[in-house]
Amino acid sequence: MKGVPTERSEYTAAVGDIVHRFLGDNASVVGSTSTAGTYEYEVKLPEEEDELSQEELQKLQVLCRLRCNQIQQSLPPPPQTPPSAPPSTNPPSYKSPSTILPSPTSTTTVSPPAPSTAAPKTRPDTIRIKNIPIYYTKDLVKLVIQDAFKSIPLIHSLVPYSKDYLCATATFPEVDDFEYPTKRLSVIRQAHQQKPGKADFQYDVDFFNFTPLWDAAFGDKEVIVDIVAVVGLGTHAFGTFRSPSAGSHEMWLRDFLPKDIPKTRILLYGYPSTVDGGQSIEKVEDIANLQTRERPIIFIGQSLGGLIVQEALLKAQNSPDANEVEIFNSWHGLVGFGIPIGGLRNPSLIEAVKDQPNKVLIRQLCLDELGTPSDYLKQLKVNFERCCEGKKRVAYAPEILYFWERHYSQPRTRNGKVGEKVRMVEDTETPGARNLPLNANHSEMVKYRSRSDLLYEDVWLNINGMVENIVEIKQLLAAQTSPSNKAQKGKGKPGGKGPRGGPKRKGTFISGDEMDDMLY
Incomplete structure (x- = not known):
């Protein structure tokens, strides 16, 4: 497809397969656009189908992202920069294909932070990530953080912060520098300031x-x-x-x-x-x-x-x-x-x-x-x-x-x-x-x-x-x-209304069985 390198056409095939499973055999991927290394796919719905809701689109995006990332991990690296081009001093950039909806993170590549002169830490810094949409799975959160920090994170917790958002904590076990997450934060914030209208996770190490x-x-x-x-x-x-x-x-x-x-x-x-x-x-x-x-x-x-x-x-x-x-x-x-x-x-x-x-x-x-x-x-x-x-x-x-x-x-x-x-x-x-x-x-x-x-x-x-x-x-x-079977509210007493159900992933929640069925 136009805009997709020949050796990366696997992305298009994977997206097409998921579209068929998600929307039926009559749906298809009819076009794609490639700009600055990202990919956008246009999906043609069957005539008898109603337009997808926002939640359905988001669910489809998550599935496509995860599948494309699996393929990206198994493919050989892209061609090296031609000799005529000046050598880059930037760190290796991890890029995830963007499908259907825009990515929640910026992919701006900047120079690495200056080395610290402080005494090395003996334990890795832990970062806190907020503003994560409630429907994001742990695997998708991992991809987004990896894209921002250029290192594979270890997600230790993923918990509701409000009815609409999750909060996570993470470390980076593959990085020898325990202060790497803190140093990288300034780079991420600078990139976010350059694109103030772009939705983004919120990262910090303060835990206020x-x-x-x-x-x-x-x-x-x-x-x-x-x-x-x-x-x-x-x-x-x-x-x-x-x-x-x-x-x-x-x-x-x-x-x-x-x-x-x-x-x-x-x-x-x-x-x-x-x-x-x-x-x-x-x-x-x-x-x-x-x-x-x-x-x-x-x-x-x-x-x-x-x-x-x-x-x-x-x-x-x-x-x-x-x-x-x-x-x-x-x-x-x-x-x-x-x-x-x-x-x-x-x-x-x-x-x-x-x-x-x-x-x-x-x-x-x-x-x-x-x-x-x-x-x-x-x-x-x-x-x-x-x-x-x-x-x-x-x-x-x-x-x-x-x-x-x-x-x-x-x-x-x-x-x-x-x-x-x-x-x-x-x-x-x-x-x-x-x-x-x-x-x-x-x-x-x-x-x-x-x-x-x-x-x-x-x-x-x-x-x-x-x-x-x-x-x-x-x-x-x-x-x-409560001598009868009627439920008592008991306001102001211990126990109260009993346990609340808590925020649940609705609409765009992807269960483990569903993810296995879609991705494997």
Whole structure:
């Protein structure tokens, strides 16, 4: 066909075969256009056929893309650049044939980033990908990311972010440079700015705001509880919970916990660490957008993240906003890791932020020279205890579990030097809370090497105990309030409406059987 190189005519044959299977024998590929190495096919529909809907077109595009990519991987490389042409300094470019609808990513080729002079990392950077249409399969997401990063990615998660979009996390195991994804991001963003009207995935490595890591409802399974993890100050949301093993990409909230407590939705919350105190502490507006639909919530708070959760719940308890009140009503438990309830012992941190805008916040969180907590922390402790008592009176007592470090930490000073060993957070007794020790320092408390890690086993078994208690509470309430077979909504009570179905791939969803039938 015109515009298709002879050695690439296999694309046309493959597209024609899929069109026949999808639309019938009377449909055909009647024309193609090739521009700058991409291919566009025109499909002639049978006269008796109605025009395809947008969803049907998108489904057909996905099938053609995947099949053409399979062929592209098996074909010999295209002819080399003629000797008369100047040699290219650009990296090898991976190109996917564009069929029926335009590709969601830019294929602009630019020079590679300058080499970094920073010390090499021991673990690969993980990227977050948002703005993925809900109907995209994992294989198609992989192709799009590969096209953008010029390296085959490993997709670790693909979870609904909203009713229309998915969110993914990925690494690049074939690249030796662990910082490659971060370096490549600037290239991708530059290419996107050159074509501002083009639809595109959104890539980042910051993990600010919410990142869904697991959702059992996406596989049509029951979801009993939402688990929301909030990190501390000056930490990376994703990196905080990653395995410390060199070269590892595993992160227990994403890779371990869904296997051990599958009937969950797990979200990660991150925020910039350089904002002032008011912006850092009061995150209830963000948390209120969780869309739990009355599903119970277990919060995980790491260091300052636990204080953020406590502040959010205090505000939600008496908020005029119905969404915020719903968060308080749905709250079932808090699992804290080194929450500085009685103050943070870290003189190096106070010195490091003395000229930064969040210095007031840090002084409120740290112990003073005499080892005394600030008035802010004292009042927060009292207020949160009252908050728990208030919830107990109107519903049931929330479960509070605090893990405390047993090993000393060595925080770094402002100029990077290692400071003296300190136990950054001491145990703080709280009425109604369970206190458990972990044989780790302040940072290692939430970093686990594998599912068989003894620290992780202690943690997940206790979280699972909370989940089992939620099930028992729901069964008890059902027995008390529903003697007949009528379903009870139970607004404001644990369990609520029960598990929601969650966003499902409709219309353009390609099942495994359907993909096998179309592609093989």
